[in-house]
Amino acid sequence: MPVPRSMAARLGAALLLLFSLVVAAEVAAPRPSAAQGGPGAVRGFLDAHSHLHSHESFGGMLLCGKPFDPDGIEDALRDCIDHHPNGALAFFENFLKNGSPIGTHDPRGWPTFKDWPAWNSLTHQTAYHEWVERAWRGGQRILVNHMVANRQICDVYPLKRTSCDEMAGIRLQVRRANELQAHIDSLHGGPGKGWLRIVRSPEEARQVIAQGKLAMVLGVETSEPFGCRVVNGVPGCTKADIDRGLDEMHSLGVRSMFLCHKFDNALCGVRFDGGTQGLIINAGNKIGTGRFWQAETCTTAEHDNTVAGGTLPKELSWIDPGGAFPLYPPAPHCNKLGLTALGEHMVRGMMRRDMWIEIDHMSVRAASRTLDILEQAGYPRVISSHSWTDRNFYPRIYRLGGMVASYGHSSEKFVQDWRGAKAVRDPSRLFGYGYGMDANGLGPLPAPRANNSANPVRYPFQSHDGSVTLDRLRTGERTWDVNVDGVANYGLVPDWIEDMRVIAGPEIVNDLAWAAEAYLRAWESPPAP
Template sequence: MRRSAARMLTVVLLLAASLVSPFTGATAQAGPAESAAEVRGFVDAHSHLFSYEAFGGKLMCGRPFHPDGIAQALKDCADHYPNGELAWFENFTRTGSPTGTHDPAGWPTFADWPAHDSLTHQQAYYTWVERAWRGGLRILVNHLVANRQLCAIYPLRKNSCDEMDTLRLQAQRARELQALIDAEHGGPGLGWFRIVNDAAEARRTVAAGKLAVVLGVEASEPFGCRQTLGIPHCTRGQIDRGLDELHALGVRSMYVCHKYDNALCGVRFDSGTQGAIVNLGNLLSTGSFWQARTCTGAEHDNTIEPGGVLPDQLAGLLPPGVSLPLYPPAPHCNTRGLSGLGEHMVQGMMRRGMLVEIDHMSVKAADRTLDLLEAAGYPGVISSHSWADPGYFGRIYALGGMITQYGHDAEHFVAEWRRTEPLRQAHQVAGYGYGLDVNGMGQLPGPRAAGPVGPVTYPFTSFDGSVSLDRQRTGQRVWDVNTDGVANYGLVPDWIEDMRLIAGAEFVQDMAAGAESYLRTWEAASTRPAAAPGISASAPSGGP
């Protein structure tokens, strides 16, 4: 391989690593009907069912559905055959080395994938999501995802790298899946998978015994709002038009920035080697490394390590004439906060009753965003997968917002639930949730090591007693959470049962109140006055 090609391959590997039907596992004919007065069940506030269309559409293998059935949906990428030896991206994200092998056959044997630590293979086939719904899931927030920089450097692609094009395509795929499930259940509106536009519709959907699906967006440069050396590439008018379009597509929850600084806000840093890699991505995306200062307040961004510079093995990837960054002593805070354009976007989201996702914002940006929300009395704020500074949790709860935890392993998840319980009690928050981040290039919960609490025994009963769940079977493969962890989305009820064994009935009751807690936040955001103090009813469409 020529030196330039090898260098590009290394960049792709490192940047990518940093981002973080046969249904036989449950016996029930339909999800249990819920009271319209109060929803009981689980909420996943952060997952990516359609990310296979992101990053150019060739990075992730398999689909959540296919018109020609499961055999076409759950097959490996063409470049992974015959034995996975050429699947350098899968190998790198799974083991840290670009070399390795795996059995590329998905359906019907599933010998090597899906798996909790296989980050490029489909983990959310729709019948697996169905098993999770039957096991207690009531609200699923599906984030449409895009990252122009990763798409641009990955050598294989079939889709545009334009982030708005990517979001439009994934929204279309979500509607197509809803139509397919409807067709399987008798016609339009009869399927269990329902995309909802407001909290009232979500309540009606759950009351009818179906899964309420909310569309969100997690993009690095929404509306083309990248920046180069501090110069924005978008205007207020673009933001207004972009928000209108996404709202019309059904998007109700959204990030302002993600991973790389953009024209809207600075990001919360990643740490360690991953931080160095994402910092390199920031350079490629914006023309500069992260800019950090030593924090003076209690909240801070993650520490840039080691010493705030790239590891020696990455030095050769720097463009000619670019020096390595040097940073002041920790704790580190991004000097970039919420820009004027970012404030315009947050205000536009409030006017439209959308949920503001605060994860991935720098503390400077998050602090200003919370100031805006508090001034407006706006409760529509959420930390959906553990990427906000915990010092902001009290302010989020005081506003009436929602916090859901990343899908960690069972013991880690329970420990965080226990740690934050006094804060929820102080703010009278009943309910807890998870953000599994499925298909988000992060590991799903692995199997729990043997300990004083016994393993999950099969069959077990769902939290409300309506469904008996045996080991999940698809094709010729049978999964067991005790040995496989959450290898795919269908094993979420098993993961929750494992946590019940660790933490008891109180934990399950908090989780079962999660969907209701989410809906109350969404309802409060949707019913606030149309124009809050300092927010005009119609925003200007001029420049930045």
């Protein structure tokens, strides 16, 4: 039966808190030289997970600013109208940044950028095209740009200008990606002249990179792909819906997809969020599916995050999702819901279309079954793109020839994750380590490194291949310094990589610089016999 409206009303505000806890001198520099004298081995960085067009997500009025505007930067980098005059009404921004709906900020963007973008300001544009260009000049060669949607957030956020239908939002964002490419072309002499190209195959990617350009791969991260929600165990899609949806996405150029994200759906159970955040998302799961998460004590080394149950903490008693949460068994917890028959159909359909299968956000049951299928077929195009799977799966991913990329943590945490992944790599394969910045994904970018005064990034510095000199990033009247500001926007990604070189030496930069090649090898490798 449907979820009672009274319950949905009591939980609407809770879902607004849902992701609050998830937490240009050089622009004029010469273009990087054509890669390695031709379409051979690529040396360059991989961002396996970002969202350049999420300003069109969640109803189109939650994230402020755009990656480009035909009328220029002053129109692209404007705050949301509801954030004026002092940010006091920007309750979602304040939740995300401060854990409270109360707060203020200077809403003016261009040209002063006093309060945004910032590493912890999560509803303001961080991937303006000039900032992405600086990351490319600094050594990035592949960007996986995920179209993103979430119906639940869109439903409860009061301001909207676009549909909450997730697939309608995905189509709109694909159109925006092509418009971005055309806009960049227009600034550099016409069609095909820009520094960014959308690619649909590894062969295209190698050609683009050999021309000294950034290869953009289109991906999809959405909670209900092709309408595949589930309510009280009843799926909202069929195998035919999945086949039509995959055909459409493939024709639009999408080459990487998630099956589930944050909430259980008709394809797979999700990897739980823990703590207070988990309570809120579990409440959202109840609204969206009619059921709370179903957890059991794991009997394997892999497990999902521990989920809280029972009575709500006093400070969250106002949520009251129609009674107390379930009393869960002892941890470690595993979601009882794994990969469904529809989910298996989608995995096999993605394999037939030679697409990347994103394993993050799957429950360990779903992820393990997905890896079983891929191992039976010797299928290498599997990726953990932003640290949301159990690390015990890394050896299986590496043995298949797949990829692992860490979320864009602060420098010290990222270095720790890199060392852990390298320890379990497949020594018979090229090791390249990617990052998943999750830019514009309602999560923080890397914070400034604590206590960095003794060994800061010193400006100017050289790109990893020595082809470009990078000084402090300046846009309008604002100059950013990674030592003080962290990764305030996407243009500071090279500075963050330099910060990791400072604390971990050239080895980490070398492994990061092999990530693009490792990704391309996995993309072009035939299934193992």
